[in-house]
Amino acid sequence: MIEIRNVSKWYGQTQVLKDCSTHVAKGEVVVVCGPSGSGKSTLIKCVNGLEPFAQGTITVDGISVSDPKTDLPRLRARVGMVFQHFELFPHMSVEQNLVLAQVKVLGRSAEEAVARGAALLDRVGLREHAAKFPGQLSGGQQQRVAIARALAMDPICLLFDEPTSALDPEMIGEVLDVMVELAQEGMTMMCVTHEMGFARKVAKRVVFMDHGEIVEDAPTNAFFDAPASERAKTFLSRILHH
Amino acid sequence: MNYHWNWGIFLEPVKSGDETYLDWLITGLGWTLAVSLTAWLIALCIGIAVGALRTTPSRLLVMLGNAWVELFRNIPLLVQMFLWFFVAPEFLPREWSLWVKQDMPAKEFITAALCLGFFTSSRVAEQVRAGVGSLPRGQHDAALALGLTLGQAYRHVILPQALRIVIPPLTSEFMNVFKNSSVAFAIGVLELTFQARQMQEDSEQGIETYLAVTLLYFICAFTANRVMALIEARTRVPGLIGKPA
Numbered sequence: 001m002i003e004i005r006n007v008s009k010w011y012g013q014t015q016v017l018k019d020c021s022t023h024v025a026k027g028e029v030v031v032v033c034g035p036s037g038s039g040k041s042t043l044i045k046c047v048n049g050l051e052p053f054a055q056g057t058i059t060v061d062g063i064s065v066s067d068p069k070t071d072l073p074r075l076r077a078r079v080g081m082v083f084q085h086f087e088l089f090p091h092m093s094v095e096q097n098l099v100l101a102q103v104k105v106l107g108r109s110a111e112e113a114v115a116r117g118a119a120l121l122d123r124v125g126l127r128e129h130a131a132k133f134p135g136q137l138s139g140g141q142q143q144r145v146a147i148a149r150a151l152a153m154d155p156i157c158l159l160f161d162e163p164t165s166a167l168d169p170e171m172i173g174e175v176l177d178v179m180v181e182l183a184q185e186g187m188t189m190m191c192v193t194h195e196m197g198f199a200r201k202v203a204k205r206v207v208f209m210d211h212g213e214i215v216e217d218a219p220t221n222a223f224f225d226a227p228a229s230e231r232a233k234t235f236l237s238r239i240l241h242h
Numbered sequence: 243m244n245y246h247w248n249w250g251i252f253l254e255p256v257k258s259g260d261e262t263y264l265d266w267l268i269t270g271l272g273w274t275l276a277v278s279l280t281a282w283l284i285a286l287c288i289g290i291a292v293g294a295l296r297t298t299p300s301r302l303l304v305m306l307g308n309a310w311v312e313l314f315r316n317i318p319l320l321v322q323m324f325l326w327f328f329v330a331p332e333f334l335p336r337e338w339s340l341w342v343k344q345d346m347p348a349k350e351f352i353t354a355a356l357c358l359g360f361f362t363s364s365r366v367a368e369q370v371r372a373g374v375g376s377l378p379r380g381q382h383d384a385a386l387a388l389g390l391t392l393g394q395a396y397r398h399v400i401l402p403q404a405l406r407i408v409i410p411p412l413t414s415e416f417m418n419v420f421k422n423s424s425v426a427f428a429i430g431v432l433e434l435t436f437q438a439r440q441m442q443e444d445s446e447q448g449i450e451t452y453l454a455v456t457l458l459y460f461i462c463a464f465t466a467n468r469v470m471a472l473i474e475a476r477t478r479v480p481g482l483i484g485k486p487a
């Protein structure tokens with residue numbers, strides 16, 4: 001589903017992605033972790049073309065992201081993305097947040113979009129909040145709305161960039177629950193996260209990045225039981241004893 | 243002070259004609275409003291577009307936007323009035339130039355409204371650019387990630403937020419439009435300042451005249467301020483009171 005091959009990227013003189021290759025097969029969950037500044041966000045934003053990259057190729061469902069002939073908006077409409085800071089549109093009600101792209105991008109009718117939005121809100125347990133504005137919701141509720149917004153586009157895969165790291169601890173669970181459910185239903189997901197419990201539960205593989213490099217790309221159990229590199233070991237011990 | 247006060251002067255007829263001085267001032271107020279409101283409309287349309295262009299990833303668009311802003315904000319408004327009125331028509335094709343000089347209806351008004359509109363648009367563009375720049379980058383990313391085109395992202399996500407943020411600075415630009423419109427008298431628009439000068443010379447009651455005109459300008463600017471405050475209240479986003487988006 002997602003194929004990342006030999007991707008390199010520079011910001012001016014500094015190389016922030018170094019020859020990165022990995023993949024996410026259909027129905028798989030892959031967790032990406034690594035220290036701050038290691039390039040996780042940059043890599044995941046390359047997948048839907050939010051960040052350009054200088055070398056390598058990324059294909060999603062067989063379509064090249066960096067090919068100038070690719071209709072990027074159309075591709076992005078099929079790839080959901082959930083952000084660390086939710087990025088709901090604060091000037092729109094929850095319902096409008098869910099409806100906007102369905103109508104403008106997919107061309108659905110307003111009624112259809114509202115119905116689809118309502119069904120997804122229900123699914124993330126926020127049915128009564130449709131008329132509220134993002135600023136009136138807790139962080140955990142906002143992130144669940146953001147997931148519903150991504151799902152409303154009927155995506156073929158979802159990208160998550162640290163979806164729980166801006167949340168208070170008591171709200172992390174409600175968001176992870178939704179994500180676990182999605183994974184168990186067979187959604188293809190690439191998740192940047194440091195929630196190792198989540199990784200153990202649903203991830204097929206764990207990708208460990210450091211200084212723009214993919215240092216390890218291993219099946220989940222192998223990664224946790226016996227990380228191959230010193231860097232991953234240090235990282236894991238730091239994060240698990242946190 | 244040896245001044246002969248006469249507050250009744252406004253109801254007296256002018257020296258040559260059957261109008262009163264009050265009629266003159268009302269005509270003046272009408273032109274002031276017409277020039278200012280037309281200019282403000284032009285300034286908003288162009289200013290928002292140019293301000294948005296200056297935040298796009300396209301170097302060319304950013305350069306064009308910057309050029310527009312620098313052009314209009316670095317020349318005194320009065321000089322711009324003269325440039326548009328006396329100089330610009332010379333650069334038109336011959337027939338147009340003749341038409342503008344001889345037949346164009348409401349030539350002074352149109353020139354003044356365009357000139358003031360362009361001038362103000364550069365200032366609006368500057369505010370809009372700052373407003374867009376103050377939004378978190380994630381909003382732009384989230385809009386594009388949903389499959390919106392850049393144009394749709396600006397239309398539905400970025401500008402609605404940026405404009406809310408810049409209502410306070412836009413308020414003072416709106417007030418400035420009324421004040422700046424007085425420069426239009428220099429090219430012969432029969433607006434308030436023009437009428438005031440005429441009334442002062444005709445009636446020799448300069449103090450009453452300018453006090454009345456001052457009050458009228460004050461009311462215009464103050465009303466502009468209240469209208470913007472109303473818009474600000476009406477567009478306020480629930481749950482965001484006092485904090486930026």
Ligand SMILES: Nc1ncnc2c1ncn2[C@@H]1O[C@H](COP(=O)(O)OP(=O)(O)OP(=O)(O)O)[C@@H](O)[C@H]1O
Pocket residue numbers: 011016034035036037038039040041042043
């Ligand atoms: N716009 C930019 N210009 C220059 N350098 C940048 C820019 N954005 C990111 N970087 C650099 O790229 C590197 C990778 O950043 P990235 O945000 O991908 O890291 P990350 O792994 O997501 O970190 P975090 O865990 O803090 O989110 C960092 O060293 C960062 O400083």
Ligand SMILES: [Mg+2]
Pocket residue numbers: 040041042161162
């Ligand atoms: Mg990051």
